[in-house]
Amino acid sequence: MFLSALYYRYWECFVISIEFITTPLIWAFWIMLPAYVPNPVAALFGGGTPIDLGKTYSDGRRIFGDGKTWRGLVAGIASGIITGLVLIWAAGRFPAAGLPPHTLLSVILLATGALLGDLVKSFFKRRFNRERGSKWPVADQYDLVAGAFLLLLIGDPGWLFAVVTIPVLIVILIITPVLHRATNIIGYVFKVKEVPW
16 A cells, blocks of 8 residues: 555656656747747748848948848748747647647747847848858857747737746757757758758
């Protein structure tokens, strides 16, 4: 009887521990998916007219560079919004899963903010005379998070603070560089990106 109770207690603690770890992980990925999708899609479907139209800044360097194009921007944002709409449908279709529901506004802000963050990073990379494709640790990994969260703070702060708890935020900060690296390596292998970072 004692061993049975001990085993049950141990198993209960194990399940709670697993849930404590996996729930923020699943939530973080689910919440950020509309922001994670746009960058690789923009790289895949990019090309064509540069966003800066080939113009230079006052320092004589390109504003953004040839790597940031209108086609990539539109394709990236559209893919993020479509991803978000699928998540909205899935959360409504399977409420028992307990996943955080997106709003249409949050989806638009996540997708747009992710690429605007990347665009702002590219602007400052040019100002610091860093070439296209060169490494810029931290900024390269977190530009999409900063851009997405900034737009959410401005446009939909209620949703942001309701779903992004401290544990979820910590997980987002951990998994984002990992996913960034993984997608870049895949892009490099398939010749979508010139460098694997």
